[in-house]
Amino acid sequence: MHIQLKEIHKFYGPVHANQGIDLTVDSGTIHGILGENGAGKSTLMKILAGYIQKSSGEILLDGQAVEFRNPAMASRMGIGMLYQDPLDFPPLTVLENFMLGQVQGTRLSQAGWGAKLQELAQHFDFQLDPHAPLATLTVGERQQLELLRLLSLGARLLILDEPTTGISPVQKQVLFHALKKLAREGKTVLVVSHKIEDVEALCDRVTILRQGRVTGEMDAPFDSETILAHMFGTPPVAPPKCAKEAGGEVLAFRQVSAQGGRAGLKDCTVSFQRGQVVGLAGLEGSGQGVFLRLAAGLQRPLKGAVFLDGRDMRGADHHEFKRRGVTFLPTARLEEGLIPGLSITEHFALAACRQTFLVPWLDALKEARTRVERFKIRGTPETSVEGLSGGNQQRLLLSLIPPSPKVLLLEQPTRGLDVESAHWMWQHLLGLCDQGTTILFSSAELDEILMVADRVLVFFNGRIVLDVTAAQADPERIGAAIAGRAPDSE
């Protein structure tokens, strides 16, 4: 399918998200849409999928002008979109999710649809159990299911919004393989991403957006420097590593077992020194999340104990951990970290100010003003937090960290952030580590871990299978450990 977008504008109230975008996508190609957060990529794609309506402009499919008032219309024209936040139904089974929206008639013939699902899955080497509840699947598997569903609906144009966020390297390979196969079969694929390496590995052509406008277009092979320049104006610099020598032991796990995630945590013994930056690698749900929550006192071990400064923390709750200098930043920023509906000032009034009967508004406002400026948060003290973009929410969370924490636990801190925001964040965090803070962070990006960490732990199936210093860490060995191919045991 040949797609042409002409002069697309989209206004969200006063925000001009798409400012006259022109885009042409050729049939049978994989076309990348690249840009930092808030560049207007998702908006443009949702317009093309009929999920939101454009303010003005024209959409031509194979030369014919079309007007989509809802996703059903776009779907009938052969357009299918995989949304960034999966639009599926976790309590239903895989098969029910597959059938929803494409079954006609009254009765559900589970057998027929199950066979169809299996056949499609085999075509792409996907492993899906039709009767498993969707909630037990990983993000990558849910994505595979969505892909199959769209194909079964007869999609000729597939739009994928940030498809590599939250999936494992292996799943990424499987996905890319499937997408290339689809393009060979004549389907058109549009991939939205803020990761240059994804686009380089996958796309025939790329369009770069910045602040709602097209800033560049180029064909493969791509030049990363040029792409970065189009994305950011000036390319960002990687932050320097923390040079501090490690000090005494701060945090220790002794034979800790716990439930949670997909694998739980099994018999984990490990200790961390003052000033260390430790990267926790592994597939999503391999135990990193449980590990961080145990270290934060949000979850209690079934067996074993967590020690903080040599003190046995059995029976202590999260507040006790917090008093002793442990701070936890969860990955779900708006759900677990911030309070939607409250303004920036109100967050400071809750977190940073004195405990008095009357709220010290003036102090809170002053505090908010200085932090907004120091942390370069794009917003005013009166802005409510859900009005901030992902990157700015993360900056606000960072600004809420109490001064010089002892242990800082970060769960996928740069998830959904663009390169510039991520670098800015790490510069700030490594500054803290110079003052002796121990930082433990999980990340799905191996590059990020190798860039900032001076020690790497790899989790597989609830166990730590590799524990090396940054000097010994080479990507291949870590990659093998993440995939569960245990390296030469130490």
Next chain:
Amino acid sequence: MMELSFQVLMAGVLAGAAPLILATMGETLTEKAGVINLSLDGTILLSAMTAFVVAYESHSLILAFLAAGLVGVMVAAVVAGAGIYLGQSQVAVGFVLTLMCRDLAYFLGNPYSRLQGPQVGLTPLPFLKDIPGLGPVLFQQSWITYASVALIAATWAFIYRTRWGLELRAVGEHPHAAYARGINARRVQLTYALVGGFLVGLAGAAFSLCTKPGWGRPQGAEGMGWIALAIVIFGGWEPVKVALGTYLFALLQILGISLQGVLPSVPTQVFQVAPFPLMIFTLVFMHLSQRPGAERWAAGRPWLLRLMRLLRGTAPRALGQPYRQE
């Protein structure tokens, strides 16, 4: 002798629970679609009054049931319309409607208080009623009771075996995702709110024309709407579990009445009120079994663990939060 009284008891449970089954099945459908209709208690009284008055004036039971269903639909339309299309809080609207409908029923129904009106009689099914043991329990009932039992199966089959049921669950879980798949989320929510309202209206008619015949102040169905709401929640929004909860409540009520004869020294009010706190304790117990601590405790007892898993239920994720287009 013992066997006979057991039969009477079971037959009583089936018959006594029939109106409540209509109401809980209706509310299950409504809540599965993500709409919470809190006006049940008022709706039941208003439709009970309507049914009695229509039956009294027209001598037509069918007309009376239809009128009661219509009242249920109208009240549900106010809740759903305000919630889905005007973005108002379904809880607030529903609560106010509960109080309003109750007072309206007492006011409008006052001239018909304590009159003798038509009733739904028993319809023993030929041949089936003669089955020893089961026959008198199952097949010497009113047609409302037969309908209530059939409704449980129908509701379950509809929700889990038809395409519409699948779409209904999808909308209750994630209306935006449903919209992206070409399902008109608002229309689905409105439809099942109205269907649920209709069944609640029928429940009211079943009270005033069969279970607690007649109209008065109090009618006798007061509080049933709230109990129905509670049963739906702790039944985990699963029609079969909700039905079991309803029968449990009916059993407690009948036991209360029977025990009154056995223990004459205890004030009668105790037995009248006892089913309500007992029901709450039962529900709390079921809910406690969902805690991780209870799960660990039951880990060594497989049958107990299975029972606890069976009792578990999760709310439709979008319950009470109507679909808003982006």
